[in-house]
Amino acid sequence: MNAKPTQKASKTAPQVYQYFALTLLALFCVGPILVMLATSFKTQAQTFNVGLSFFFAPTLENYRDVLQGNNFSRYLINSLIVGVVATVITLVLGTMAAYGLARFTFPARKTFAYTSLLLRTVPLAVLAVPVFMLWNATGLVNSLGGLILLYVAVNLPFTLWLLYGFVLQLPIELEESAAIDGCGPVETFFRIVVPLLRPGLAAAAIFTFRIAWNEFILALVLTDRSTRTLPVAASLFITDMGVDWGKVMALASLIALPPLIVTLLAAKQFIAGLTAGAVKS
């Protein structure tokens, strides 16, 4: 980031305030996450005692119950398959389409571009009924494949346009010289372009995984007892007979963990991807 010479002079005093403000903000952001984690270590009696919000004798009982009961491993595997496969397919197809759109002219280019831009904004609630009907008619309902297809389709438009911005930033000369060396367009794409898109791919991966791993309303409609994902399983803890807070928070924490870890590891790429396209840098 650029150093700003005028601000260097008055550095010491306001910096304390700045740290103070940053810390306060960080607490607001992280606070509810901490409450979720803390609650997951409470017994049922403790969850009803607000005085014990952060100081209590922790128990691992909730995690033990969640991990052992109710087909947890089946749901975890489903979630992993859906999250990983949907992300990989979205990335591969999204990168290819972004490259095609950025580097080639073809007859239906505009139609394709505007349609995908519109699809980017379709609310998931709109899709629930027709997707259920179509998947039912084609036998895709209750299969992991059906869920993956849906997540790929809803994530592609965003990924495509995110990566489109990244492709435009690449110097075209590299590809031209590869072509002169006798590389076909497909070979050029995989050998030259894809490696250069790595930062954009990281951001796109986080975005796609975020949806495919977290989504539960369509997943609820489109899966059955053997294909259910973890967020769906968590939503089933909310019953008419009340919420077993300790257990459901343990499951919610387990669901939140992978995206949190990915974010902590790749925050820079994530932020770069988030702001790309909107911000000239």
Next chain:
Amino acid sequence: MRHARSTPWIFIAPAALLMAAGCLLPVLAAVRLGFFDWSMGTPWSEAKWVGISAFVDAIKDPAVWRSLWTTLKFAFVSVSIEMVLGIVLALVLERSVRGTTFFRTLFVLPMMIAPIAVGLTWRYLFDSQFGLVNAVLGAFSIAPKGWLADETLAFAAIIISDIWQWTPFVFIMVMAGLAGVDSSVVEAARIDGASTRQIITKVKLPMIAHVLAITLVMRLIDAFRVLEVIYILTFGGPGDSTEVLSLHIYKTAFIGQKLGAASAISVLLLIVVAGLSYMALRLSNPLRDPVAR
């Protein structure tokens, strides 16, 4: 680049096919379903063609308009607050200090948490009997409130949870925009005797207007799509005070069992969102205006 005629399609076709099958086709199917009376749990062969009557009913139904109004109110209030907070925070915290990266990482965490976890956590925090929110208010001797039991407070609750999750997004976008502002321009203004406030309102904000506009539209589109957190936090209640249009569609389909009617209302939502997308395209058309370099 010179290329064979089929080359672009090698790159485009797979994505185009999947988007068509998994997203475009369902959207078109939703429009078509709007012309049928079809109850969940009955075979498609029993669905009755009813023409545009479901659309007419949807437009006449005050519940649809109420939920559209709730959606608009939700989008307007939450996005305004998020924009103002995000911009102010970014301006205050613009200067980079040691550890900025660390703090920024913490700020993006709420965005990554699963909606189910967000909804559950806030539902727990807002609980009238054992929620932390009432406990904190109690420390200032404010009587406990039934947060999710009062129309205004429940609406406030869904706004607060949205602000928590999405203000960081605005903050990060604005930070990135400000980082791109040429410091020599700011310096020149300062030498000309501009006050800090003038620098902000006359120099910095106009220079990032483009970023602000795109951030605003992106947030608005997302606010119109919101469903999962509200589904968990209030399920639309009390009354129908937090029933946004997405939730109304869900309830019509899966509780009212009226798949056709739900589809007709979906079309209404699609029109609203399409209008927003049009606005977004006017502000920044990635096809015409390849800015991202």
Next chain:
Amino acid sequence: MKRRDVLKTAGIAGILTAGQFPLIKGVFAQDRYGKYRGTTLVLSIPAHSQYDAMTKLIPEFTAETGIKVELDKLAIPRMKDKQLLEMAKPQGDYDLASYVVMWKSEYVKKNLIVELEPYFKNPALADPNYDMGDIVKGYLENLGLVGGRKGYLPGPNAKLYGLPYGAETSVLAYRKDIFEKHGLKPPTDYTEFQKLLAPIKAKEGIGALTSRGQAGHQCVHAWLLHLNPLGGEVFDENWNLTFNKQQGIDALTFLKEVVDTGPVGIPAFGQGEMNNTFLQGQAAMYLDSTLIMGIVNDTSKSKIAGKVGYALHPKGVKHASQSGGLGLCIPRNAKNKEAAFLMMQWLTSKAQDIKVVQAGGGPTRMSTINNADILKQFPDFAVLKDALKYVDPDWRPIIAEWDEINIQALGVGVSEALTGKKTPKQALDDLVPKITGIMQKGGYLKA
């Protein structure tokens, strides 16, 4: 009682006496399950104490019959979505499904579940010692019959589509310690009941009566609890709307007072939150499902073990306890219908009814409620036995459209009255156009 006469003429009279079929005991008892050994049944069940208790009995069922069981446990509202989705297919995943009483007419109307009489008449499947007459009659009629008077009550054309399993009625639970401290008596009628509300809140500083109140079916349930004893009904005999008559307004006004004198937050309470405020000692009274009897003394959930007394649902112009809860049915598209019937019959048998109560469930049979050992273990069943006399089978109109009326119309209006947005009268009057529309569309009223 007249109902008994109606029942005698009813089509199910035959099955009620199926116990007297001249079957040779022993032969069939062994053969019944043989054919289905190794079959796997898939059950759709709710997250509910009755079915948690049932889960504990399953190993014994598998050992005895050789039939394996897989459970799909869901929250009740999601369970309905899933069942409808599954039952609409040519072949569904579920062999045996638990359902809420409100869904029975819709399931039958959509032709999703099978009639049970043929199975009970099939000597290869039926247990000669089953004794259907022993099942609490209010429960059996309420949960099982479709097609009689009004479509959901007993009558000449009524047919049996399900068996009660997890049925319930309403009972008043109160804190003996608090009532003793202030010299109060449990209310017997609604006048006494109402007079208790404000004083308890004032004297004790906790809620008087806890209640459900969440928008949707929860708040309607709470309102119906008071509507029936106060003499109101949702529709009259000719399906004219009567819910906004004076009795309806009175019931809603009473419920609003319950909210104002109850624990904070009732308009957001589902059954779980309601139970919890009572169990955590934040309310002095509870008026709802008899299920609470099974939880009150569980110290991991309850702070009030040993402090609770029970009384009949107070009388308004009449005694009218809730009728409702869960039952078991067989989907038409089930893979293993006969084995599913066998499991249903086994679960609701005399022996297993006692075992499920001991495991934390509720009783379905008179022989269980009268069982000396059970009464020793659960002395509160004495009140339950009395309450069963007043079970009102017409407690709510279980027509196919009820879910929509319940959740999307009444569930919104009642909630608006409870939050104070509208007066009770205004809230109910405002629902007339919407419910009229639904009833016209369903063909009950002329457009």
